[in-house]
Amino acid sequence: MAVYELKNNAVSILISSKGAELKSLKKLDSDTEYMWKADPAFWGRTSPILFPFVGCTKNKKFRTKGNTYSMTQHGFARDMEFVLESKTEDEIWLVLKSNEETIAKYPYEFVLKLGYRLLGDGVEVCWQVENPGEEDLPFSIGGHPAFNCPIKEGTKQTDYLIKFDTKEKVISTRINCETGLAMDEKEVYPLRDGYLAVTEHLFDKDALVIENDQAKEVSFCLPDGTPYLTVTMEVPLFGIWSPPGKSAPFICIEPWYGRCDHENFDGELKEREWGNVAAPGQVWKAAYQIRI
Numbered sequence: 001m002a003v004y005e006l007k008n009n010a011v012s013i014l015i016s017s018k019g020a021e022l023k024s025l026k027k028l029d030s031d032t033e034y035m036w037k038a039d040p041a042f043w044g045r046t047s048p049i050l051f052p053f054v055g056c057t058k059n060k061k062f063r064t065k066g067n068t069y070s071m072t073q074h075g076f077a078r079d080m081e082f083v084l085e086s087k088t089e090d091e092i093w094l095v096l097k098s099n100e101e102t103i104a105k106y107p108y109e110f111v112l113k114l115g116y117r118l119l120g121d122g123v124e125v126c127w128q129v130e131n132p133g134e135e136d137l138p139f140s141i142g143g144h145p146a147f148n149c150p151i152k153e154g155t156k157q158t159d160y161l162i163k164f165d166t167k168e169k170v171i172s173t174r175i176n177c178e179t180g181l182a183m184d185e186k187e188v189y190p191l192r193d194g195y196l197a198v199t200e201h202l203f204d205k206d207a208l209v210i211e212n213d214q215a216k217e218v219s220f221c222l223p224d225g226t227p228y229l230t231v232t233m234e235v236p237l238f239g240i241w242s243p244p245g246k247s248a249p250f251i252c253i254e255p256w257y258g259r260c261d262h263e264n265f266d267g268e269l270k271e272r273e274w275g276n277v278a279a280p281g282q283v284w285k286a287a288y289q290i291r292i
Contacts, residue, residue, distance in 0.1 A: 001081065004092055008118050011292065020082040020094040020114035022047040022145060025123060027292050034229055034292050036146035036250035043146065043243055043250070048078035049114060050142035051129075052106055054274075055260025056180035064138070064269035069105055073180060074144070076102065077112055090118040093126075109133035110278075122291035131278040138270045138277050140258020142239075143288060146250045147229055149198070149220055157249060161225060162196045162240065165217040170196070172208040173259075177244065181263040182209065182273075195225065198251070207241035209259065211274075218253050231255070233288035236274060255288045 002017040007028070014024035023046050025034045038046045053062075053075040061068050080102075082094035093115045098108065110133075115126035125145075131137040150157050164170055174185040187205065189196055202208075213236060219227035231253040239254035259274045270277070278284045 002084070004084070004087060006087075006090060006092060006116065006118050008090060008120070010120055011118060011122060013116060013118065013123055015092060015094070015116055017082050017084065017094060019048055019078040019080065020096070021045070021049070021078070022116065022123070022125065025290060025292065032151070032292075034147055034151070034290075036148060042246055042248040045078070045144070045146070047143065047145035048074065049112075049127075050074040050140070050144055050254075050256070050258070051077040051112055052108075052110070052139040052141070054140040054142040054256050054258030055182075058179075058181060058261040058263070058265055062269050062272075063267075065107055067107070069107070071105065074142075075140075076105065078144075082114065085113065092116050108135070108137050108139075110137055110139070119289065119291065122289060124287055124289045126287040127285065129276075129278055129284040131280055131282050131284075134280050136270075136277050136279055137282075138272075138275055140256075140272070140275055141286070142254055142256035142258055144252055144254050145231075145290065146252045147220060148249065149251045150249065151220075151228055152222065155223060157198055157247070157251075158200055159223040160198045161221040161223070162198060162251075163194050163219040163221050163225075163227060164191060164196070164215040165194065166215050167191060167194050170208070170210050170214050172210055175206040175209060175260065176263060177206050179263060181261050181265075182259065183263055195221070200247075203242045203244050206244055207239040207254075209237065209239050211237040211259070213237075220251065220253075228292065230291045231288060232291070235286070235288070257286060 111130035113128040219230040233255040
C-alpha cells in the first residue's frame with residue numbers, strides 16, 4: 001500500500017492506494033484536518049469508494065446472466081489495491097481493472113479510475129467507469145467521505161447545523177436498520193431557512209437517504225451557522241450518515257449514483273433502482289467537490 005500527497009498554497013490531501021481512498025484534507029494556514037481519522041472504535045474508514053454497488057443487495061445476493069452471486073455491502077473496490085496511473089503537482093489518478101477475482105463475483109469487465117484534483121479551497125473527486133467489454137456494464141457508484149464534526153475544540157456535535165441549498169424541507173427514504181434495505185416509509189425533515197440541526201437522535205434510524213435531486217449542495221456549519229465545509233454534487237441522490245447510537249465525532253455526506261435494494265425488490269442487476277449502464281467502449285464520468 002502506498003500513500004500519495006498533493007499540496008498547493010492552501011490545502012493538502014493524502015490518498016491511499018488501497019481503495020484509492022482520500023485519507024486527509026487539511027487547510028494549511030490553520031493546520032485543520034477535515035477528514036475523519038478512521039478510528040475503528042466508531043468506523044474504520046475515511047472515504048471509501050462504493051463500487052460496483054451502493055448499499056446492500058437483498059439477502060446479500062444479486063442475479064445477472066442467469067446466475068446468482070453474493071455481494072457484500074457497497075461492493076468490493078474499497079478493499080482492493082489501485083495502481084497509480086498519473087500524478088502531477090495538483091492532480092492524481094489511480095486505476096482498478098477487472099480481473100479473475102472480480103469477475104468471479106461480478107461477471108463484467110471494467111476499468112475504474114479515481115482522480116483527485118486540488119482546488120484553491122479544497123478538492124474535486126473524479127470518477128470514471130470504462131467499459132472495455134463487448135456487453136453492457138451495469139453498475140452503481142458512490143462516495144462515502146466522513147468529515148470531522150465537531151471541528152472546533154470546546155464544541156460538541158449537537159451544537160452544529162447542516163445546511164442545504166433548499167429552504168423548506170428534505171424528504172428521506174427510510175432504511176431498515178437490520179437488513180440495510182430501503183422501505184416505502186419516508187421521513188420529512190423540516191428546515192429553517194435551509195438549516196437542519198444535528199440532534200442526538202438524528203441518525204437513530206440510520207442514514208438520511210435523499211433522492212430525486214432535492215439538493216445539490218450540503219454544508220456543515222459552526223454553531224453560529226457559518227459553513228466550514230461544503231460538498232457540491234450533481235447527483236440524483238445522496239446520503240447523510242453517522243453510526244447510529246455511537247455519538248461518533250464525524251458525519252458523512254455521500255454522493256451516490258445508486259442505492260441499496262428496496263426490501264420488495266426481486267429483479268435482476270440491470271433493474272436495480274438508480275443503477276447506471278455503460279455501453280461497450282463507453283467512458284462514464286462524474287465528479288463532486290469538497291470545499292473548506
